[in-house]
Amino acid sequence: MNRHSLFLCVILLFTALSGLQAQVNRNGQAIASNVQGDDIFYHTIERGQTVYSIATMYGVSPDDIYRLNPGSKEGIRAGDVLKVPQRDVAVNPVEADGSDNFIYHTIQPKETLYSLSKRYNVVAQDIVRANPGLTVLKYGQTIRIPATRIEELPTTEVKTVQKELEYTVERRETLYRISRKFNMSTAELIRLNPQLKDGLKEGMVLKIPMQSEEVVTEDVSRPMSEREVNALLTETKPVERVDLMKVALLLPFSTTERQAIPRFVEYYEGLLLAVDSLKNRGCSLELSVYDTGDGLTKVNQILNEPALQEANLIIGAVQNDQIHRVSEFAQEKQIKYVIPFTSRNDDVLSNAYAYQVNIPHSYLYANAAKAGCDLFANDNIIILKIGDKDEKTEFVQTFKSEMEQRSIPHKELAFARETFVDDIQKLLDSERRNIVLPTSSSLEALNNIRSHLRMLSEVAYNDHPPYSINLFGYPEWQTYTQHALDDLYALNTYIYSLFYADNLSPDVQSFYANYKNKYSKNLINTFPKYGMLGFDTAMFFFDALRQYGTNFEANLDKIDHKSLQTGFNFERVNNWGGFINTNVFIVQYRDDYTVVRNNIR
Incomplete structure (x- = not known):
């Protein structure tokens, strides 16, 4: 080989390696090449997603993900990329609603809607319809492509x-x-x-x-230009306003779980207060209420009611089989559907009309861990290992993973009752704030540490001046205020939670008064309070319908409801699915006996 040939080979090799490096993520994992294979595509993990939710999203099994990504069994992190097997439409025939008649595509650099339409020989409008959340093509995102080719379409x-x-x-x-x-x-x-x-x-x-x-x-004589096709993604949809809002509420008033019935009644009563509030503003709303009972018998009957066929919004259903059936109906009729209670339902992953109010635990823990790292990045973080029945293993692991990704150091200590004070003093920092996170949410765990930590923060111990100590903990701690409120204040305690109501705020006190005046009773002492949950949920979605019509999804960030107990920040789970509420509160009990609630989005 002569010198010129060798020089050319070196250039070609360098070029090839440079191209390969461009297709590697921050953890050194290979990601999608410019030519997608027929058997796999690529998914970039987002905060809060799990292997199960990703597999369900694409209609494959978790084992399919593990097989192609062996390391994912040990855990996954936001920003990493997974190989996902492409479903074979021939092997997995289309369902009755056509939901499985798609292939999935990972967007590559410089790809456009026009180029995708040409590549797959699919009408561009059909790609847009199959991905209602798609407004721009971003490298690495996944979209679904209808399997029907242009020549198979009607004219x-x-x-x-x-x-x-x-x-x-x-x-x-x-x-x-x-x-x-x-x-x-x-x-x-x-x-x-x-x-x-x-x-x-x-x-x-x-x-x-x-x-x-x-x-x-269809005018097939003049195909759309490339510019016209690409403009479809940013096409503004007119607001589909409604003069009379028609809402259907589905709740199990006759369920065999009789202890739950008072909570559902209270949810209904809170929602009625929202109806009254709306009507006082001069708005027209027609509410139809149905008892779903248990199982599908009553639900199937209800879905045949004219009020359901004409509804703009459906709220409710509790059991997973009921939710799935109502979700199918809402998708078929293109009706917005609010799932108010469960956090463990998969329908939102594939139904663009579904809205899940209760945040899944994986999203809750991911957002809370992110908020904790934002707040405590420069502090001395101590994880106190309790080892009782109420361990928050998943959250603690998520928090530790977030700290590792950000290179935030932390210390760990196994709790021992007899030596706790001396043990933790060895880990405390005199120059910084000390953040103590117990691994359990139990009242017993809190009782075992709170007075000792307060003593270390207020008086000298072993000839050492007081330390700056804060507790970081869990939603359940809100129910312990009768036992531990003074210590929560004294330790400037932070908790994360999906729900929080400040009972001293004028708005919450006004709600309590209005509820008692209308129903001659107080709210049930539960967490969360179902009356407030019904009110907050209804006010948010009623305002959405009132201001932005039946296609309010494009304006969710503009709906400004000052919530009593539940915050709302709905994010679409993928380009073809529905929305989940990712709002998390960080609540701080301050040593001046005030409470501050901040939204984390």
């Missing part, structure tokens, strides 16, 4: 067409009567007919918007 389709008709005002008609007749607001009627500002008169000709379904033949 006609039914489309909703917006038209205007002319309506002549009859004698004694009012603006309100006309707006109700055509299911529109009076403000919209005046906007389209400015002459109404001078008053409504008999014989006036008004413009009325009307929607009708027409069979439209």
Whole structure:
């Protein structure tokens, strides 16, 4: 080999290695190449996701993930990349609703909607419809591609067409009567007919918007240009406003779990207070309430009711089989569906109309761990290993993993009752704040350490001046305030929680008063309080419907409900699925006897 040939080989080898390096993530794992294989695609892990949720999202098993990614059995981290097996549409036939008739694609550099449409020979609009959360193509994100090719598609389709008709005002008609007749607001009627500002008169000709379904033949003579295709992702959808909001509430008032019935009744009562609040603002709402009982018998009957067929919003169902059936119905009818209670349901992973209020534990722990690291990155963190029945193993592990990723040091101590004070003093730092996280959420664990930590923070011990000590703990601690409130204040305690109500705030006290005045009773002493949960959930989604219509998903971040107990920050789980509430509170009990609640998103 001559010198020139050797020089050329070195250049080619360097180029090849450079290209390979561009396809490696921060942990040195190989990620998607520019040419995706037919048998696998790639998934970038997001905060809070688990192997189970990722496998469920793509219709494969966790073992399929483990087989291709052996290291994932030991745990996964946000930002890492997993190989995922591509489902074989021929082997896994399409379900009745077409939900499985897709292949998955990992976006590569410089790919566009137009290039994907050409590559897979699929109509661009169908790709957009299959991924309702898709507004921009980002390298590494996953989308689904309909398996139907262009040549298999019909050349006609039914489309909703917006038209205007002319309506002549009859004698004694009012603006309100006309707006109700055509299911529109009076403000919209005046906007389209400015002459109404001078008053409504008999014989006036008004413009009325009307929607009708027409069979439209596709124009195949002129295909869309590349620019027109790519613009589909950023196309603004008109707000689909509703004048009369139609809401269906489904709760198990006759469940065999009789101890739960009072909580569901209270949820309903709290929701009714939200209905009253909305009507006091002059809004129209029609609420239909149904008893789901247990199992599917009543649910299947309810879903045949006209009120369900015409609903804008469905709230409720408790049991997983009920939720799944209602979710299928909501997806088929394109109705927004709120899942208010469970955090362990998979329907939100594949239903773009589903909204899960109760945050899954993996997301809760991930967000709480992130918040803890943000707050305590420069402090002396001590994890106190308790070893009782209420161990928070998953959260502690998530917190330790987050600290490891950020190179935040921490210390660990096994709790021993007889020597605890001397043991922990050896780990305390005189120059920094000391953050103590017990691994258990039990009252017993808290009782074993709180007075000792308070003593170390307030008086000299072993000739050492007091230390700066803070506790970091769990949602359950809110229920221990009768026993430990003074110590929680004295230790400037932080807790993470999905729920928190400040009983001293004017808004919460007003809610308590309104509830007692309307129902002649107090809220049940549970955590969380179901009456507040019903009120907060209803106020958020009623406001969403009122302000932004039935397609409010594009404006979720603009809904400004000052919650009593539950915060809301809905994030779409993937480009084709629904939304989960990822809001977490960090609550601090301060030594000046005040409580501060901060939203963590």
